[in-house]
Amino acid sequence: xxxxxxKFGGTSVGSIERIEAVADKVxxxxxxxxxxxxxxxxxxxxxxRLVELARQVDPQARGRELDVLLTTGEQxxxxxxxxxxxxxxxxxxxxxxxxxxxxxxxSHNKARIKSIDNxxxxxxxxxxxxxxxxxxxxxxxxxxxxxxxxxxxxxxxxALAAALKADECQIFTDVxxxxxxxxxxxxxxxxLDTITFEEMLELAxxxxxxxxxxxxxxxxxxxxxxxxxxxxxxxxxxLITTEYGTDKTMEQALISGIAFNRDEAQLTINGVSDTxxxxxxxxxxxxxANIEVDMIVQNVGADGTTDFTFTVHRNDFDTALxxxxxxxxxxxxxxxxxxxxxxxxxxxxxxxxxxxxIASRMFExxxxxxxxxxxxxxxxxKISVVVDxxxxxxxxxxxxxxxxxxxxx
Numbered sequence: 001x002x003x004x005x006x007k008f009g010g011t012s013v014g015s016i017e018r019i020e021a022v023a024d025k026v027x028x029x030x031x032x033x034x035x036x037x038x039x040x041x042x043x044x045x046x047x048x049r050l051v052e053l054a055r056q057v058d059p060q061a062r063g064r065e066l067d068v069l070l071t072t073g074e075q076x077x078x079x080x081x082x083x084x085x086x087x088x089x090x091x092x093x094x095x096x097x098x099x100x101x102x103x104x105x106x107s108h109n110k111a112r113i114k115s116i117d118n119x120x121x122x123x124x125x126x127x128x129x130x131x132x133x134x135x136x137x138x139x140x141x142x143x144x145x146x147x148x149x150x151x152x153x154x155x156x157x158x159a160l161a162a163a164l165k166a167d168e169c170q171i172f173t174d175v176x177x178x179x180x181x182x183x184x185x186x187x188x189x190x191x192l193d194t195i196t197f198e199e200m201l202e203l204a205x206x207x208x209x210x211x212x213x214x215x216x217x218x219x220x221x222x223x224x225x226x227x228x229x230x231x232x233x234x235x236x237x238x239l240i241t242t243e244y245g246t247d248k249t250m251e252q253a254l255i256s257g258i259a260f261n262r263d264e265a266q267l268t269i270n271g272v273s274d275t276x277x278x279x280x281x282x283x284x285x286x287x288x289a290n291i292e293v294d295m296i297v298q299n300v301g302a303d304g305t306t307d308f309t310f311t312v313h314r315n316d317f318d319t320a321l322x323x324x325x326x327x328x329x330x331x332x333x334x335x336x337x338x339x340x341x342x343x344x345x346x347x348x349x350x351x352x353x354x355x356x357x358i359a360s361r362m363f364e365x366x367x368x369x370x371x372x373x374x375x376x377x378x379x380x381x382k383i384s385v386v387v388d389x390x391x392x393x394x395x396x397x398x399x400x401x402x403x404x405x406x407x408x409x
Contacts, residue, residue: 001033001034001035004029004166005039005168005170006026006037006157006169007039007040007041007156007157007170008022009173010041010042013041013043014044014045016080018231019043019080021231022038022231023084023085023088026130027088027090035125037132039135039153039156040153041074042077042136046073050072053069054069064145068145070137070147071136071147074137077134081132085130085132091127091128092131093130094132094133095120096137097133097136097138097145097146098137098145099120100116100120100133101139102156102159103117104138104139104146105140105146106140106141107146108146110147110149111149112148113218116159118163121160135152135153136148136153137156138156150212151211152212155215157215158224159218161219161222167225168226169225170227170228170229171229173230176229177191177229178191178200178203178210179192180192180405180406181258181259181260182260185396189405192238192257195238195256196240199256199257200240201213201216201220202259202381203256203257203348206344206348207260207262208259223242225240225241226241227239228240254349254352254355254358254403255351255352255403255405256348256349258345258347260392261344262389263314263315264311264314265312265316265339266309266310266311266340266375267312267317267321267337267338268307268336268337269327269331269333269335270334271334272305272333272334273305273331274301274304274305279296279308281330285326286320286324289319289323291312291319291323292313293312294311294312294344295375297375311342317340320338321338343391343392344386346383347382347399347403348382352380352382362402365399366385369391369395369398372388373386374386
């Protein structure tokens with residue numbers, strides 16, 4: 001029998017009624033002739049409630065004991081779903097991460113999966129049981145409970161699919177697939193039938209929140225077909241697969257999607273000496289402050305000085321600006337400036353590799369709308385630009401229309 005691994009997030013199991021609905025959905029796939037492994041998150045809002053309890057005891061709570069607390073949320077959900085399946089006459093068995101032997105490193109609150117012992121789960125499947133596994137959690141070599149960090153249940157689902165050699169991993173969410181862009185910004189955005197792992201990784205890293213990056217990376221590494229589906233409505237969803245799949249339209253599409261990130265801030269240091277090591281002198285203190293730098297532009301002036309501009313997450317703006325001002329004093333820079341009212345808009349598509357003129361077309365579309373580009377970053381399959389935040393929706397809609405993403409390929 002084909003084996004499916006399905007993952008349901010917190011919204012999908014947010015109440016007893018929704019857990020009952022998930023049970024019915026799982027049974028429909030079981031009746032269609034599939035062996036079933038189901039991964040679930042804690043009920044919607046439960047993890048936040050547990051975090052708040054921890055904060056009431058210790059505002060700095062973290063590490064081992066926080067993991068012990070947080071994993072109880074998923075333990076409730078797996079038991080309830082297994083009960084719902086049993087009540088309907090379908091044998092089921094629930095597993096915590098430790099019981100499923102999802103082995104991780106010892107990085108509490110952000111552990112990474114090292115291996116999975118699938119013997120017991122495989123035996124259950126052979127006996128006709130539906131296996132229900134707690135997402136987001138595992139156990140280290142010392143039997144300490146660990147959690148995988150934000151989006152960890154997606155990663156659990158993909159990792160189980162890889163370990164069990166499942167035919168497909170299906171992620172059920174509150175949307176019915178991956179869209180060409182956020183439908184809340186562009187109402188005419190369309191759902192993609194297929195998208196490559198490479199494109200999905202870019203979209204996820206550039207602001208699309210449909211899937212977590214770690215889950216997509218895991219699926220790509222182990223070649224697990226990954227499908228995004230809606231928990232609340234019937235559709236084929238979006239299949240995320242290898243670049244050279246059977247879908248020939250994939251090679252014809254120039255652009256697959258448009259991502260954007262509102263959480264950007266820009267910093268500039270002007271008039272520093274253009275000498276070896278200048279970039280490290282500027283970025284080093286930012287890195288030491290545990291701040292991640294995204295885009296970087298360096299311009300050399302005729303007077304032998306250089307201007308250096310980079311972007312960081314908007315939440316890090318004040319800390320980064322303070323660090324940069326200290327650096328400017330040491331380097332005797334002319335001035336420092338910052339702008340935390342910018343956004344990044346990106347176009348993504350494997351079709352860029354074999355088609356010239358994509359960048360110029362993007363710049364032309366934005367220029368026609370009177371949108372000034374502040375920074376540019378490119379790779380083989382993406383082009384990102386930084387613009388003033390007031391142009392976000394206009395820019396996304398203009399690019400979506402300009403690249404004919406409303407019309408199905």
